[in-house]
Amino acid sequence: MSRTEQVARPLRFQFRAMNTDVEVQLSAGREEAEHAATVVKNWFETQEQRFSRFVADSELNRLNASTGWMPISAAMDEVLSLAYGYIGLTEGIFQPGISQALQASGYDLSFEKVQKRQLERPLIERILRTKTPESSGWKEDRYDHSRPSWIQREGSRMVHLDPGAELDLGGIVKGWAVERIADWLQRTLHIPAGLINAGGDIQVWGSPDHSQWTLQVADPLQNQGAVSGAIRLQRGAVATSGISRRQWQNTDGSFAHHLIDPRTMEPADTDVLQCTVLGQHASQCEIIAKTVCILGSAEAVGWLNRHYDRHDVLWMTRDGSIYFRGNTDTLAEHWPGFDPDHRFSLL
16 A cells, blocks of 8 residues: 545655554644654554564564563563464464564565565566465474464463464564554544554544545556555555565575465465455454465455455455455445456455
8 A cells, every 4th residue: 555645635754664664644733743753653663673573682582582481561462462363363374473484485684685685587577477385284293273382371461482483473563553553643642634554554544624545555466656446435444465565586596475374384375466455453454464365365255254244355366357355335435446347356
C-alpha cells in the first residue's frame, strides 16, 4: 500500500523504522500533528529495539539466548500472547519459531544488506521463473507444529523457550505496533482522523470532515510504484503481504523469500504473489494475508471458509489472475479500483 489521498489532505510525516518505511498522516493542527508524529516515531523505534533480531541486545535476542525462565516486558508478553492465539487460528501456518529457517534461507542480515548480496537480475524475472523447493510434508524432526516453541506462564510474564528454539516475531509485530499506536492517538491525543502505514500494514480512522481514505494497492507484476487498484474506507485496517518485495537470490542461484512455510521450514512454494486483506485490526489482517500467501490459492479458500468469513481478501497469482473472497455487496464501494470483469474471480 502506498500514496494515500483525501479530499482535505492531513499533515504527512515519513520515517524509517523496523526495517521498513513508516508513513503517518494526521488531521490536526501543525503543532499537535508534529508532536503526535514524534511520539509515533519514538514508539516504532522503541519496538524495533525490543523486537528486532538485527539489534544485538534486543529483548527478542536476549530471550532467544536465554536458558530457563526469563522475565519479559509487558509489550513482549502482549505480542507473544497474540502470536499464541494465531498459531491455532492459522492451523499452525503462523509460527514464531522460524528464525533459524529464515537465516538458513539467506535472511540472516537486515533486508537492505541481504539485497546487496543478491545477483543482478530483474525482480519479476526471478519471481516468475524460479520456484522454491517443492513441499514435502511436515518435517517432524525439524519442527513440531502441534504446539508453540515457547511456554508462557500466565500472569507472571515469564517465558521459557524449548531447547534450540529461536523466535522471529516479524510476522506480527508491525501490525500490532500500527494498531496500538493508532488506538493511542485516538484515545489519548484525540486526533480526529489519521493513518499509520508501516510497510503496508495500515490502520485508518476518520471523521465527518475526513470521511474517506483511498489506499492504492501495488502491482507485484509491474515495476516499483505501479498500482493494480485501490481500496476506499473510513475506518479499519488493511494489510498486504507477498513474495515479490522481500525476496532475494542466494549465491548458489537459489531463490528465496521471507514467508517461511513451517511444514517444510523453507520459503513457501506458492502460486500467490501478493495478498491484501481489509478488516478492523492491522495485526489480524497481516496474519491473514501472510497465511494466504503461504498456503496458496487452493488451500487458502478452505482455510478462510473455516476461520475468517468477515474479511475482504484479495490476492494475485503468478499468472496475473486476481481472486476475491469477501462481501460482494460492498465490493464497488471498498474496492473501486478493481474491475471484476478483468481476470477477476469471486470466491
